[in-house]
Amino acid sequence: MTVPSVRGMKDILPPDSARWAALESAFLAHAARFGFREIRTPVLEKTELFSRAVGETTDIVEKEMYTFTDRSGESLTMRPEGTAPVVRALLAHRAELGEWPVRLSYSGPMFRHERPQKGRLRQFHQFGAELFGTESPYADVEILAFLSGFLSSAGLDGVSLEINSLGDPACRPQYHRKLSGFLASREERFCDDCRRRREQNPLRVLDCKSERCMEATKDAPSILESLCDGCRSHFDAVEKGLAANGIPFSRNPRMVRGLDYYRRTTFEFVIPGMGAQNTVAAGGRYDGLAEMLGEKEPIPAIGFAIGVERLLMLLGEDGNAPTAADVYLVTSHRRFVDEAFRWKMELLGKGVRAEMDYEGRSVKSQFRRADKSGAKAVAVFGEAEDARGAVMLRDMAAGTQEEVSKDEAMRRLATFKEE
Numbered sequence: 443m444t445v446p447s448v449r450g451m452k453d454i455l456p457p458d459s460a461r462w463a464a465l466e467s468a469f470l471a472h473a474a475r476f477g478f479r480e481i482r483t484p485v486l487e488k489t490e491l492f493s494r495a496v497g498e499t500t501d502i503v504e505k506e507m508y509t510f511t512d513r514s515g516e517s518l519t520m521r522p523e524g525t526a527p528v529v530r531a532l533l534a535h536r537a538e539l540g541e542w543p544v545r546l547s548y549s550g551p552m553f554r555h556e557r558p559q560k561g562r563l564r565q566f567h568q569f570g571a572e573l574f575g576t577e578s579p580y581a582d583v584e585i586l587a588f589l590s591g592f593l594s595s596a597g598l599d600g601v602s603l604e605i606n607s608l609g610d611p612a613c614r615p616q617y618h619r620k621l622s623g624f625l626a627s628r629e630e631r632f633c634d635d636c637r638r639r640r641e642q643n644p645l646r647v648l649d650c651k652s653e654r655c656m657e658a659t660k661d662a663p664s665i666l667e668s669l670c671d672g673c674r675s676h677f678d679a680v681e682k683g684l685a686a687n688g689i690p691f692s693r694n695p696r697m698v699r700g701l702d703y704y705r706r707t708t709f710e711f712v713i714p715g716m717g718a719q720n721t722v723a724a725g726g727r728y729d730g731l732a733e734m735l736g737e738k739e740p741i742p743a744i745g746f747a748i749g750v751e752r753l754l755m756l757l758g759e760d761g762n763a764p765t766a767a768d769v770y771l772v773t774s775h776r777r778f779v780d781e782a783f784r785w786k787m788e789l790l791g792k793g794v795r796a797e798m799d800y801e802g803r804s805v806k807s808q809f810r811r812a813d814k815s816g817a818k819a820v821a822v823f824g825e826a827e828d829a830r831g832a833v834m835l836r837d838m839a840a841g842t843q844e845e846v847s848k849d850e851a852m853r854r855l856a857t858f859k860e861e
């Protein structure tokens with residue numbers, strides 16, 4: 443029996459892998475234009491990083507982490523998200539990263555032990571960006587302009603931006619009390635998870651995806667009505683900045699995020715009508731996270747993460763599947779294989795994707811393969827042409843062929859580079 447892959451973890455095969463690579467380099471290039479430089483952090487971190495940063499009572503830490511004890515008895519976790527590792531790295535390498543603001547982008551796999559379904563995997567991938575060292579609402583607008591600009595340049599339509607403010611330590615406790623009071627009055631209508639959540643982390647009840655909880659919390663008090671002056675004016679400035687820069691948005695006072703470190707601005711890019719997996723990208727401000735990780739002074743910060751699988755799913759198949767080869771070298775006899783192979787190596791060295799047959803297949807079969815490969819030109823090594831120092835060159839699109847000298851054929855083949 444063959445060994446199956448781990449549930450919820452997928453192989454990314456060609457030609458999908460090429461779409462992945464193209465999307466990733468487009469993201470990193472877009473990020474670089476906005477001044478974000480790429481950081482690559484390890485996949486494994488100390489478990490404590492996430493229990494402190496993401497929050498003990500979040501779904502991620504309570505039930506979704508891949509945590510294990512390694513051979514030296516240390517508790518390690520496969521990163522479930524990218525922000526806490528980036529902040530850890532920022533604190534460790536503060537001086538090397540230059541003056542504030544520091545802008546970092548990342549791309550890589552994340553791991554969560556969730557129930558696999560469409561748009562929900564156990565190994566999934568995120569593109570993300572984090573902006574550190576400024577509390578200014580301009581930073582929030584910049585991050586949202588960056589993200590919405592990338593999503594539309596990737597070709598995503600019909601996505602809408604929802605924003606909220608989660609307040610800060612000055613005003614959130616008061617809202618917690620208000621919300622707890624409201625939730626206590628409808629306790630019996632919640633799912634089992636939410637009955638427990640209600641006491642530990644009341645905000646999380648608003649994020650529950652079960653119908654009954656959504657219904658029961660329909661008229662929950664809005665956090666936007668409980669903001670202190672500082673959070674209120676920050677939120678107003680963000681809304682103004684978005685409007686002034688032509689970024690459409692709507693308020694969603696029920697939006698809380700699955701991570702505890704957020705405060706003030708939070709946002710999601712959602713596709714209406716996609717069910718529970720409708721969020722393509724999400725993020726927010728997390729001014730308190732550096733302190734939670736042991737830093738003495740707070741480091742204001744804001745960032746986002748894009749779910750790559752969900753983005754690719756929404757973008758759909760692109761019609762032009764990439765071709766496998768630019769030119770194909772057909773050999774009519776075994777004795778031409780050495781020479782054709784030298785041509786192939788020379789063409790590859792010139793950046794032309796050349797392909798040929800090593801198995802002594804019939805000319806007919808080689809032509810079939812040439813056709814399938816998408817090659818635009820085929821050179822045929824044949825007895826009669828070879829005697830004249832020539833090959834037959836076939837233009838696959840036009841269906842025409844002509845005999846040309848080997849030097850000329852090589853020169854022409856070298857022009858068939860991938861666009």
Ligand code: ATP
Pocket residue numbers: 523554556561562563564566567568699700718719720721722723724725747748749750751752
């Ligand atoms: P959700 O509410 O869908 O569970 P989340 O709040 O847990 O999302 P974040 O931690 O904010 O998600 O991650 C940002 C993005 O990463 C999500 O908007 C989504 O696109 C993607 N994502 C999160 N979890 C998964 C997963 N298990 N499989 C695939 N993509 C995911």
Ligand code: MG
Pocket residue numbers: 700
């Ligand atoms: Mg989740």
